[in-house]
Amino acid sequence: MELEVRNLSVSRGGVPVLEGLSFRLAPGRALILRGPNGIGKTTLLRTVAGLQPPLSGEVGLDREAMAYAAHADGIKATLTVAENLSFWAQVFGTGDITPAIDGFALDELRNRPAGGLSAGQKRRLGLARLLVTGRPVWVLDEPTVSLDVDAVAMFGAAVRRHLATGGMALIATHIDLGLDEAEVMDVGPFKAKPPKVEDFDEVFL
Amino acid sequence: MIALLVRDLRLAVRAGGGFGLGLAFFLIVVVLVPFGVGPETGLLARIAPGILWLGALLACLLSLDRIFALDWEDGSLDLIATSPLPMEGVVSIKALAHWLTTGLPLVIATPLFGLLMSLPQAGYGPLVLSLLIGTPALSVIGTFGAALTVGLKRGGLLLSLLVLPLYVPTLIFGAETARRGAEGLDTATPMLMLAGISFGVTALLPFASAAVLRVNLR
Numbered sequence: 416m417e418l419e420v421r422n423l424s425v426s427r428g429g430v431p432v433l434e435g436l437s438f439r440l441a442p443g444r445a446l447i448l449r450g451p452n453g454i455g456k457t458t459l460l461r462t463v464a465g466l467q468p469p470l471s472g473e474v475g476l477d478r479e480a481m482a483y484a485a486h487a488d489g490i491k492a493t494l495t496v497a498e499n500l501s502f503w504a505q506v507f508g509t510g511d512i513t514p515a516i517d518g519f520a521l522d523e524l525r526n527r528p529a530g531g532l533s534a535g536q537k538r539r540l541g542l543a544r545l546l547v548t549g550r551p552v553w554v555l556d557e558p559t560v561s562l563d564v565d566a567v568a569m570f571g572a573a574v575r576r577h578l579a580t581g582g583m584a585l586i587a588t589h590i591d592l593g594l595d596e597a598e599v600m601d602v603g604p605f606k607a608k609p610p611k612v613e614d615f616d617e618v619f620l
Numbered sequence: 621m622i623a624l625l626v627r628d629l630r631l632a633v634r635a636g637g638g639f640g641l642g643l644a645f646f647l648i649v650v651v652l653v654p655f656g657v658g659p660e661t662g663l664l665a666r667i668a669p670g671i672l673w674l675g676a677l678l679a680c681l682l683s684l685d686r687i688f689a690l691d692w693e694d695g696s697l698d699l700i701a702t703s704p705l706p707m708e709g710v711v712s713i714k715a716l717a718h719w720l721t722t723g724l725p726l727v728i729a730t731p732l733f734g735l736l737m738s739l740p741q742a743g744y745g746p747l748v749l750s751l752l753i754g755t756p757a758l759s760v761i762g763t764f765g766a767a768l769t770v771g772l773k774r775g776g777l778l779l780s781l782l783v784l785p786l787y788v789p790t791l792i793f794g795a796e797t798a799r800r801g802a803e804g805l806d807t808a809t810p811m812l813m814l815a816g817i818s819f820g821v822t823a824l825l826p827f828a829s830a831a832v833l834r835v836n837l838r
Contacts, residue, residue: 481702483698487698489694489697489698491694494630494631494634498630502627503703506703507703507704544699
């Protein structure tokens with residue numbers, strides 16, 4: 416299994432933002448996306464994760480292979496850490512949350528309501544969800560926001576373990592994750608040209 | 621699927637979940653109506669079926685925007701959309717959870733509220749039965765409205781405007797069943813129409829709700 420993206424163009428709100436993107440991701444490899452704010456990294460990741468259809472081109476793998484994690488962690492404040500994780504484990508049909516709890520050092524927080532966690536702890540819980548999905552391709556949007564140095568290292572280790580078992584990771588980030596083996600791609604050059612308007616009147620149609 | 625249902629019910633009964641919201645609203649309506657129209661028993665008995673149905677409908681409407689808005693805000697809706705759960709199943713479960721936390725308590729509490737409205741004795745059975753059959757339709761139609769307006773800031777007004785016309789047939793046949801019951805007439809025809817609406821929307825609307833939800837998540 417390998418993730419192949421061919422000649423992908425993506426749009427946000429009907430306006431093309433990136434076009435002509437192609438890349439390959441083999442099992443055990445990670446690809447880090449870089450680019451200035453607003454270039455369309457989030458839109459690209461949402462398209463790859465299957466949340467929105469591409470403008471043109473194709474994503475080689477089915478959306479069932481993707482585990483998506485965005486800025487919002489999808490954590491319910493009134494459920495405890497363990498309840499939040501078990502819910503996702505049941506939804507994805509994996510069941511066991513112990514590796515996820517251990518992987519992100521959440522054991523002490525296990526029975527705490529998630530609403531009482533700090534921003535970094537919430538982020539760790541959000542990332543721990545990836546471990547219970549059991550899916551091969553991690554599609555991550557700015558995963559290290561509000562994490563401290565130790566937690567970033569924890570996250571790097573989790574990604575490395577995932578890659579070692581044949582998983583793949585597609586990560587949009589601005590900071591150095593310590594993943595030296597990962598390839599880096601700058602999406603800046605793929606910025607879509609503004610659509611040419613042939614007939615001025617058509618703008619209003 | 622069951623996990624989603626359990627999670628939604630758990631969220632509803634925990635702090636800030638809004639479990640009692642509809643019920644409290646229903647109680648307020650029923651307690652205030654006699655003050656508004658006067659304590660004359662005959663008049664109250666005549667309008668009781670309609671007021672009780674209207675109260676139940678508005679109580680349902682009150683909690684509709686919570687169905688998807690909270691999951692949308694914290695990002696869970698995106699994550700659920702990328703999960704193995706089929707979207708049609710997700711909206712059906714959401715509607716079921718809404719009915720269990722809003723519709724069912726109303727049905728159970730109605731006999732008590734009927735007493736406050738001096739509903740004639742013959743009316744209790746048909747009223748409770750018509751609410752039991754009709755409120756699932758309110759939840760399913762409401763879920764469709766909530767799916768249409770998900771992602772809109774303060775979409776509550778638009779949601780009400782969209783959903784209210786769709787609620788009209790349910791209200792007409794529901795209130796008619798209860799009225800006929802209270803007057804001791806045959807209730808079979810409106811009851812069958814009501815059941816038809818409920819079964820119809822439960823079978824068909826989840827597909828529409830899932831489709832609009834997918835479009836709204838783009």
